[in-house]
Amino acid sequence: MLNSLRKFIRLLPILLTAFILALAVWISAVTANDPIVEKTYPTSVSVEVIGQDSNLIVTSPMPVSVSLVLSAPQSIWNLPLTETDAVRAVVDLSGLEPGTHTLPIQVQIVPRPVRKVVQSPLNVTLTLERLAVKELPVNLVTRGSPAIGYLAGVPVISPVMVTVTGPATQVDRVTRVRATLDINQANQTINRTIGLVALDANEAAVTGVTIVPQEVTVSQEISQRFGYRNVVVKVVVTGQVANGYRLTNISVFPPAVTVFSADPQVVSDLPGFVETVPLDISGAKDDLDVSLALDLPDGVSVVGDQVEVLVRVGIAAIESSLTLPNVPVEVTGLQPGLRATVSPENVTVIISGPVALLDRLKATDVRVVVNLSQFIAGTYQVEPEIEILIPELSAESVLPETIEVTITRGTPVPTIRPTP
Numbered sequence: 001m002l003n004s005l006r007k008f009i010r011l012l013p014i015l016l017t018a019f020i021l022a023l024a025v026w027i028s029a030v031t032a033n034d035p036i037v038e039k040t041y042p043t044s045v046s047v048e049v050i051g052q053d054s055n056l057i058v059t060s061p062m063p064v065s066v067s068l069v070l071s072a073p074q075s076i077w078n079l080p081l082t083e084t085d086a087v088r089a090v091v092d093l094s095g096l097e098p099g100t101h102t103l104p105i106q107v108q109i110v111p112r113p114v115r116k117v118v119q120s121p122l123n124v125t126l127t128l129e130r131l132a133v134k135e136l137p138v139n140l141v142t143r144g145s146p147a148i149g150y151l152a153g154v155p156v157i158s159p160v161m162v163t164v165t166g167p168a169t170q171v172d173r174v175t176r177v178r179a180t181l182d183i184n185q186a187n188q189t190i191n192r193t194i195g196l197v198a199l200d201a202n203e204a205a206v207t208g209v210t211i212v213p214q215e216v217t218v219s220q221e222i223s224q225r226f227g228y229r230n231v232v233v234k235v236v237v238t239g240q241v242a243n244g245y246r247l248t249n250i251s252v253f254p255p256a257v258t259v260f261s262a263d264p265q266v267v268s269d270l271p272g273f274v275e276t277v278p279l280d281i282s283g284a285k286d287d288l289d290v291s292l293a294l295d296l297p298d299g300v301s302v303v304g305d306q307v308e309v310l311v312r313v314g315i316a317a318i319e320s321s322l323t324l325p326n327v328p329v330e331v332t333g334l335q336p337g338l339r340a341t342v343s344p345e346n347v348t349v350i351i352s353g354p355v356a357l358l359d360r361l362k363a364t365d366v367r368v369v370v371n372l373s374q375f376i377a378g379t380y381q382v383e384p385e386i387e388i389l390i391p392e393l394s395a396e397s398v399l400p401e402t403i404e405v406t407i408t409r410g411t412p413v414p415t416i417r418p419t420p
Contacts, residue, residue: 144184333373
């Protein structure tokens with residue numbers, strides 16, 4: 001037994017050497033098939049906070065993520081290491097009291113084997129404060145005044161109380177929560193949703209706190225004063241526009257005015273409108289912009305001393321169309337030494353425009369022209385050009401739409417237009 005033990009002891013170094021060599025060969029073989037790769041993790045890892053006391057709040061900025069350089073076999077990089085939640089970065093706040101703390105950012109890696117080479121940042125310094133809650137009434141402030149002749153009633157706000165939460169140092173600064181309502185020139189009841197602002201004793205906004213709810217609804221009644229009334233403006237028009245023209249629209253600015261009387265009954269008896277002095281449009285052919293005085297009953301005045309309104313009258317020509325048959329086709333631009341014949345020689349032209357101008361149109365005021373300056377000998381289909389001496393008229397169509405032109409070599413035959 002003793003001899004066997006002595007033999008084993010003598011062989012032990014040889015056995016250990018053989019084992020180490022075998023292990024090295026195995027590691028070399030494995031590494032060759034699945035090499036270790038060191039590289040930057042492809043995405044930034046979000047920093048998670050755990051263990052935070054519900055009565056504490058973090059009031060200092062924290063890094064939102066960490067960047068990593070990892071070392072792992074290629075097979076790990078190919079799939080497991082890039083899966084969701086394969087790598088986490090955690091800051092544990094368990095058991096911490098209010099104050100400033102420097103804590104490690106713990107990186108947790110699920111796939112194995114993986115070695116962390118570089119981590120940035122390694123630590124985080126944060127401040128914890130007690131979470132405070134305060135309930136305050138909403139302070140509603142109105143700005144501006146209603147339109148002349150109107151009164152603002154008592155506003156109704158909902159809810160009337162809100163809750164302010166946040167770090168104790170900030171919540172303690174809040175003395176009021178304010179909502180601001182603008183009623184400037186309002187002439188009807190206002191229903192509006194308004195955001196809230198937390199203020200300190202010096203009227204400065206307090207940041208870092210949360211107001212619940214963040215908005216309130218406000219109903220502000222706006223009513224008309226006794227003896228005042230809104231009425232529309234009615235334009236009184238006399239005469240007729242020129243023959244061949246028509247009215248397109250009549251508009252007035254402002255379309256309504258507020259009137260007042262020391263005798264409220266006079267205002268109450270108004271028919272809901274006031275008239276302008278008459279506007280004579282006899283023979284008008286163009287749009288009109290006219291300032292007209294208001295024809296107010298005795299004892300009635302317009303709030304703001306407005307005694308005139310702007311009246312805009314739209315006037316347009318009545319349009320029609322006219323058919324001109326047998327208008328000769330003229331040839332222009334023909335190159336020297338060429339001769340052209342057209343078919344047909346006469347076309348029908350349909351012209352549209354104001355009736356008054358169509359009545360004045362003469363046959364010689366319209367030309368149908370084919371410009372052959374770019375053509376050589378041959379046969380072509382050419383769209384004619386229509387020229388009208390009265391620019392307000394336009395050609396709607398020509399029949400036929402194209403002219404067949406045959407160009408040959410020879411002396412051109414001049415086109416003779418009819419004598420007007």
